[in-house]
Amino acid sequence: MATTMKPLLSDLIPTVTCVPPNYVRPESDRPNLNEVTFDHSIPLVDLRGLGPNHSSVIKEIGEACRNYGFFQVKNHGISKEVIDKMMNVAKEFFHLPESERLKCYSDDPMKTTRLSTSFNVKTENVSNWRDYLRFHCFPLEDYVHEWPTNPPSFRDDVAEYCKNTRGLALRLLEAISESLGLEKEYLNCALGKHAQHMAINYYPPCPEPELTYGLPGHADPNVITILLQDDVPGLQVLKDGKWIAVKPIPNTFIVNIGDQIQVLSNDEYKSVLHRAVVNCKEERISIPTFYCPSPDAMMGPAPPLTDGDHPPLYTNYSYAEYYQKFWKRGLNAETCVDMFKIN
């Protein structure tokens, strides 16, 4: 009963002692936490070396993209102050009174600024143990007026963070282009006018974490994702059929290849499944920056990476078309990218 009365999970949990039935996954689709690998993680790349003589860093990034679809970066050039302000204001937002948070609530996935819960409550059968604030942030001046005004420093702190993560995304896209043997600017040029979205994921403590997910295994629909997480573990990445837990390292970001790089690279790099699990003790916050093509940008395998021996594996499509399909179909182990594959 309470589940239908409270739009947000955070406001429902004070009333529950076990996971409500609509959050319980079927037995065949549970996190199996005792089978997760904790003793090795994804590669950690030091971006200090991304200067004029940077071929070894490009090689490291290329290998991480090819073998994991994921890597962490340190010495990325974004100050601790900018990161701390972002994380603090995110935490403050989710601790505001319910009535204040609900001012931003919407269940329409096409709305450019919205607070919501789970993934897409309109289409999914099982809910996820997550609330999230999602918003667009490039060009900043087109969206900042939609963002929350409470906490009072939200717009300033988040705008500063967005500018910094956009700079990092552009540098990473240059490096990824080079690692594929493309011109440095290739990927940046392929994204049309570019777009940038962000989410703040809030995973409250969960009484029975073995029954549900914060987010089930999914691949990201965008180009690259730059994730900031707090010090509570929860992210897991699929590698050779096994889930690897990514232990948080302070002041690093986690970078992953999204579906559009898989397509642009003609499957040279894979957009890898990842998931967020929850725990019974602590809330967790993660903040992904989703760097995207603009909606009108045409996506397809990069012509310099295709030839008679390597025919294009995907059709050409607009990013808007891809994005709508992603939100309609829900989070799934079969990635959305397969819908654009040439048979």
Ligand SMILES: O=C(O)CCC(=O)C(=O)O
């Ligand atoms: O919370 C995390 O660590 C992962 C978040 C994520 O995969 C997403 O928001 O798409």
